[in-house]
Amino acid sequence: MxxxxxxxxxxxxxxxxxxxxxxxxxxxxxxxFFRPSLDELHDPFLMKDMQLAVDRIAKAVAQKENILVFGDYDVDGTTSVALVSSFLQSYYPNVATYIPDRYEEGYGVSYQGIDYAHDNEFTLIIALDCGVKAVDKIAYAKEKGVDFIVCDHHRPGKNLPDAVAILDPKREDCTYPYDELCGCGVGFKLCQAITITNNWDFQILIPYLDLVATAIGADIVPMTGENRILTYHGLHVINTSPRAGFQAIISQLDKKDKLTSTDVVFTIAPRINAAGRMKHGLHAVQLLTETDVDKAVVYAKEIEQFNIDRKETDRYITQAALQQILDTGAQDRYSTIVFDPSWHKGVIGIVASRLMETYYRPTLVFTKSGDFLAASARSVKGFDVYDALEQCSEFIEQFGGHMYAAGLTLRAENFEAFKNRFEEVVCATIQNQQRTEEISIDCRLPLGSINGKFYRILQQMAPFGPKNMTPVFLTEKVTDTGYGKKVGSGGEHLKLCLSQDQGITSYDAIGFNKGSKWEELQQKKLLKIAYSLDKNTWQGVSKIQLRLRDIQ
Structure with a gap:
């Protein structure tokens, strides 16, 4: 084959x-695979309740109702709100946006948001990237005469809320062919359905694909099926005709090459996220919906400052959390759970990810949030943290999320009981191999096989992401040609020049955070390397380089 x-x-x-x-x-x-086509997108009406949602929006437009587009404060939520609100506003004026305050209201649909809708005569809320578990809140909205359309991609609870329509491919009674869409992806399918109903040209949806691609990358959903098609075309929009907000962010970056999905995840997404983390998610929506480039530049500078503040805050809290683990002797547990009431709620998810880099295990970082404690959870490869939380639900007020990332709140008096129960669950269910970080190797590769054509075809396998990860190669009997050195402000990275079998071909290699291997390399032994390929551009010259994942 x-x-x-x-x-x-x-x-x-x-x-x-x-x-x-x-x-x-x-x-x-x-x-x-190499030429993902928008013609291969599924019919949006295959999604359960799609016709109900389209009909309810049409009724709102016909009766001149006020529509409130509501979404969470992360990248998926803010891009969803930007997409659906600006799409609706392109043909109907009575549309406004609402992003809950991370600190005042917390995650998802909020009573304050519903009260705001009621007080301002909004009779329809379209909830994006949230709502599928908001049974009580949507019942409260119904009592106040406010209808809900839910566009979510999280796993529903036992009961569904009493909304006009619930678009969620993870519903057990939904037979939509692809169930890995992100929240913005579900919002896009709603816009696609409206476009079909009105016999509008599909081309009017193309400019919104930059938002969808950003959400898919940031939300770490599988880069397969519709997600891959939408990301492929969304990246093309970002690189050829970006919206004013993206243009403003990109202009601040020292980026000459085309942006890849990885660039979007590590450069654009953190800045969009920083608004909701440090100030308010509405700043992100404002940037993403702005059409005037000069205004967008002002908003982007504001958001850049939020991002700088976010970096400083997460560095400080990570150090404090690592110290807490050592002080409490918790290094040998099966799970990591840390808590400090003063920690900034906006960065605890990032801190959880950072702790995973040191202690590879399911991790929860708690802080105080109003009358409750709130946590962000992150998990290791193959371990379902959402399932683990479900087994601790007697101690939790509410939780939601995915296999690898979740959020929860609980009462302070239940913290110790929860902590012990979660440790028990992880201890009983985690496999031994899940306790050590593994590098999955795609195949062995002789360095002599790497050339321009090989690299070009490899790049056409992008966009990369879960279930279509950047290929990782293994090469043995490699030698450092002697030009190696430690780089970075503290010598934390390695820059090497490697060849194989005394070959005439050598390749530059970069090993981020591999500076500790430097002493071993001085022994001039043969090396085994795991690496991916990328390009390094220096003074206008681009060369293929090896990005080292590990050296033995």
Missing amino acids: QAKLAQELDIDLVLAGLLVQRGVDTFAKAKS
């Missing part, structure tokens, strides 16, 4: 093997 595919596509056997690993095992599938 691999050899046949290599021959049909005129590509290296290694590349054909990478495609087969991803389920791309025929010429037809390869064509679809």
